[in-house]
Amino acid sequence: MKTTLYPLKFHPILKDKIWGGQKLKSLLYKGSNLPNIGESWEISDVDGDTSIVSNGSLENQTLKHLLSTFKADLIGVKNYEKFGNKFPLLIKFIDAKQDLSIQLHPNDKLAAKRHNSFGKTEMWYVMQADKDANLIVDFNQKMTPDLYLEHLHNKSLTEILNFDKVKTGDTYFIEVGRVHAIGAGVLLAEIQQTSDITYRIYDWERTDDAGNARELHTDLAIDAIGFDMPDNFRVSYKKTANHSNPMVSCPYFTTNFLKVDTTLKIENTHDSFMIYICVEGQAEIKTDTYSLQLTKGETVLVPAALQTFEITANDATLLEVYV
Template identity: 55%
Template sequence: MIMELYPLVFEPILKDRIWGGTKLKTDLGKNIPTQTTGESWELSAVPGDVSVVREGAYKGKPLSELLEQFPQEILGRKIHDQFGTQFPLLFKFLDAREDLSIQVHPNDELAKQRHNSFGKTEMWYVMQADEGARIIVGFKHKSSPDEYLEHLNNKNLIEILNEVEVKKGDVFFLETGTIHAIGAGIVIAEIQQTSDITYRIYDWDRVDANGNSRELHVEQALDAMNYNTTDTQKQYTQTLNTGNVMVDCPYFTTSYFPLNGTASVDKDGSSFTVYICTEGEYSFKTDGKSYSFTKGDTILVPAALKAFELSGEATLLEICIS
């Protein structure tokens, strides 16, 4: 069977979160079900949360089914050899109306051993930030399990953590083991390994409507954490109509692609490409057909779709596995 090649868009999987708000609707046009919608999973193969195609020839098909049918066409030969029919990345938008919990993610080895999962290396692109909004990334100075636990138990953990004020366009790369939290007043595009494993360490002593605290994973986090300082913020160039690499790691390569006019793109077919539109609108042209996308749209370009044209005025994040 020959796959019909076109940019695949999926129904967003919307998640209510204690810290969520309404910016996914007001800023990104998502049809949110609650006033505390914290996440829109744009492209996911996490079991129980598998994305479904929104339109075109494969409308209504789950990503997992398409990958069984057309693994090499979608993933590319190299990625298929590495991951079989598993889609290795997860793409989300997050709206933090309140601070997220302070947390850490395990590496591949620990996640495989404990949860039969990938680890969770991730990156953040700040799409919007209120005045004075900040994130927590890593320790201020080299720490230790003892120092960390002492501050955690005394409820002054924040004193030894690195807080960074953020603005639109800031990029942070979080390797596994980096203690972190997204602060209130920020909308983020997140690119990460396919994993839903989070060790929550501290949740600001908050409770839900029923007076219940969320589960913490203090013990599990102890040996998952990197107690060294980390350099997480990434600088990048902004050359028009081409990809400017922001993060290049074994799990994904993400480039900043400022589009103004028309750009012809040629790929070698070794990896799928994902485009996240963080600003503006653009059209995607291939094989005589044109598809329109706007801010808040995430598209999956199958690896077998090698040549296409992007035109419009938009800010795109371009992601592949190199």
């Protein structure tokens, strides 16, 4: 008898990071004894870090196994034709107690050539930010490779970077090649292509407990940096209640802002799975045969085969994602 698909939750994959803190535990209720929890991978098909189902009859099955079993029923016909048994998105929560390294990601062509990987286009939604916390995105002046390298070698890179103070709800679209970093005091949700390829170009002269600095990728980064990218990384969006408000739409994913205070009937016409990331409050997601509660800090994957379902909440804020 074939298992009927239903909305899927996964066990978070928690990552101890030199810059991590405790907000994923205190604000998003991730149970862990790790001292510096920097990331919670909510849905992942990265090699070595594939998500495991935490609810229902498919509990303990891996995302990779689900894809090979349910194929287009899980992710949609066009997505399965394009990606096969590889889930195209990686969903994370990130807590930066300290500044992350200054970094960027290669495009699909470079990533495939060098790492047999997708590129890493991503977006950020700020869930909480301490006073005066910031994100670093792009340069604060017209940039050339020579000027960049001069500042890099003089250890004055921060003088040419753009710092933005942020608050809850601020949203950024980070295209491949764009230099960026998450600043200390920021908790955010990240939606990205399935890739763990990062080129680190500066790490604040930081060392680990043994006095070792993390590897920098100066040579790999130089021809991956976009030195003349448009100033279009800040995302403006509406917040109309009970309506999917467009935030980011790119070839790799679409993300909408969804504030719910009633029962919504969702019709999935996208030939894609739907992901809902709860960034505030709690909601119920219900199909004809299954229902689950989604609370702040949780993520659910609604398979493509489930074309109609309901979302009910008194006051919840969700990010709605599909490909």
